[in-house]
Amino acid sequence: MHRSLESDAAGRSIVQFPPARDPATVVAGRRRSATAASAGPAGRREHAGDERQTNPPMTTCAATLIDGNLAAEEIKEELRARVERLAASGVRPGLGTILVGDDPGSRSYVRGKHRDCADVGIESIRRELPADSTQKEVLRVVRELNEDPACSGFIVQLPLPPHMDMRVVLQAIDPDKDADGLHPVNLGRLVLDQPGTVPCTPQGILELLRRNEVPITGAQFCVIGCGTTVGRPLGLMLTRVTEHATVTMCHEATVDVAAHTRVADVVIAAAGVAHLVKPYWVKPGATVLSVGITRTVEGILGDVHPDVEGVAGKWTRATGGVGPMTRAMLLRNVVDLAERRAEQDRPSRSHADAVEHAG
Numbered sequence: 001m002h003r004s005l006e007s008d009a010a011g012r013s014i015v016q017f018p019p020a021r022d023p024a025t026v027v028a029g030r031r032r033s034a035t036a037a038s039a040g041p042a043g044r045r046e047h048a049g050d051e052r053q054t055n056p057p058m059t060t061c062a063a064t065l066i067d068g069n070l071a072a073e074e075i076k077e078e079l080r081a082r083v084e085r086l087a088a089s090g091v092r093p094g095l096g097t098i099l100v101g102d103d104p105g106s107r108s109y110v111r112g113k114h115r116d117c118a119d120v121g122i123e124s125i126r127r128e129l130p131a132d133s134t135q136k137e138v139l140r141v142v143r144e145l146n147e148d149p150a151c152s153g154f155i156v157q158l159p160l161p162p163h164m165d166m167r168v169v170l171q172a173i174d175p176d177k178d179a180d181g182l183h184p185v186n187l188g189r190l191v192l193d194q195p196g197t198v199p200c201t202p203q204g205i206l207e208l209l210r211r212n213e214v215p216i217t218g219a220q221f222c223v224i225g226c227g228t229t230v231g232r233p234l235g236l237m238l239t240r241v242t243e244h245a246t247v248t249m250c251h252e253a254t255v256d257v258a259a260h261t262r263v264a265d266v267v268i269a270a271a272g273v274a275h276l277v278k279p280y281w282v283k284p285g286a287t288v289l290s291v292g293i294t295r296t297v298e299g300i301l302g303d304v305h306p307d308v309e310g311v312a313g314k315w316t317r318a319t320g321g322v323g324p325m326t327r328a329m330l331l332r333n334v335v336d337l338a339e340r341r342a343e344q345d346r347p348s349r350s351h352a353d354a355v356e357h358a359g
């Protein structure tokens with residue numbers, strides 16, 4: 001492998017891409033000449049940067065777009081039926097959100113979550129605190145929702161202001177009300193393959209793959225990013241015996257991420273680095289999901305370069321893919337929690353029988 005290596009201030013190796021004689025640039029060159037007569041709209045070149053980093057726009061053999069909005073709508077339809085059944089037994093699920101500060105992105109996510117709740121009949125419980133609140137004040141609201149019988153599950157919108165310790169706040173959530181699946185008990189249950197609440201985004205990714213008939217068992221996955229909300233739990237889920245995928249996890253110290261993505265049947269980009277995955281990083285026909293988000297003045301940029309469309313078999317864009325599924329899975333977690341609680345609160349059949357006999 002030919003690549004140029006440098007070291008950063010911490011002495012870690014940095015790979016310069018594209019390396020001058022990297023074999024992938026040959027692939028990119030071949031693609032360029034093969035498609036020279038079918039150049040796509042000029043607008044698709046806007047983030048191309050170095051010409052050698054990206055393939056030219058390809059209008060032929062474009063990847064099939066995986067539609068997260070459609071799958072999320074199907075899931076919401078399933079949830080509406082479950083919510084109606086709960087309502088018939090006198091139970092209304094409720095989702096709580098705790099938003100600290102006024103980050104416009106976070107505000108917009110939370111708004112979206114409550115719109116979704118209204119859409120399927122889940123009650124919304126909103127708590128908002130100013131950015132300069134103390135951690136103690138946030139913990140008080142966490143405890144309040146832990147105790148609130150109307151709240152089946154809740155989330156603390158991340159990131160929290162820098163003066164707070166996210167771990168302390170997440171640990172204060174009752175694990176049986178942890179709608180995000182980010183409490184250490186639920187992450188521990190995931191490691192041990194025990195029932196519990198599973199984080200929304202990896203759950204949404206698996207659901208999206210299943211509904212779009214992307215093979216999982218035996219497939220080679222490359223997950224870029226091992227953060228707590230996406231990459232790390234996704235790796236755990238993909239390697240359970242029920243999924244049995246082979247997974248390579250990449251992170252900032254991975255020397256040559258492209259070497260791992262190029263051999264993958266499925267690439268999941270969850271690093272939060274705009275347009276990280278270039279077309280020449282992708283095995284032709286592979287499935288590529290864009291999860292990481294970078295907000296810019298021009299709008300949302302995903303971790304996957306738009307020209308990947310010309311190489312992938314199936315793919316998602318930065319929006320309309322994994323995002324709506326994350327929201328749908330949050331609703332599903334809340335309905336799961338409400339059903340579990342209703343089951344626990346119902347007197348068991350044997351107990352009810354015993355009462356009847358006694359009477």
Ligand SMILES: NC(=O)C1=CN([C@@H]2O[C@H](COP(=O)(O)OP(=O)(O)OC[C@H]3O[C@@H](n4cnc5c(N)ncnc54)[C@H](OP(=O)(O)O)[C@@H]3O)[C@@H](O)[C@H]2O)C=CC1
Pocket residue numbers: 201224225226227228229230231250251252253254257270271272273276290291292293294322323324326
């Ligand atoms: N679309 C959706 O529904 C959702 C999107 N997101 C987005 O997904 C992204 C990931 O979220 P989260 O898991 O919380 O992220 P974190 O910030 O916790 O983790 C990011 C991970 O990416 C790795 N990384 C960063 N830069 C590179 C790079 N150049 N090459 C390889 N790996 C890299 C980091 O490596 P290291 O471990 O070495 O630091 C780390 O493991 C974010 O952009 C977030 O906004 C999150 C939730 C839902």
Ligand SMILES: Nc1nc(=O)c2c([nH]1)NC[C@@H]1CN(c3ccc(C(=O)N[C@@H](CCC(=O)O)C(=O)O)cc3)C=[N+]21
Pocket residue numbers: 108109112155156157158159180200201293300318319320321322323324326327
């Ligand atoms: N406790 C917590 N749980 C989270 O799940 C959580 C979080 N904090 N902090 C931030 C990230 C990010 N995240 C997204 C959810 C939906 C979309 C989504 O629906 N996006 C739309 C576009 C939305 C827009 O245009 O702004 C789409 O992809 O089509 C995106 C990102 C959840 N996160």
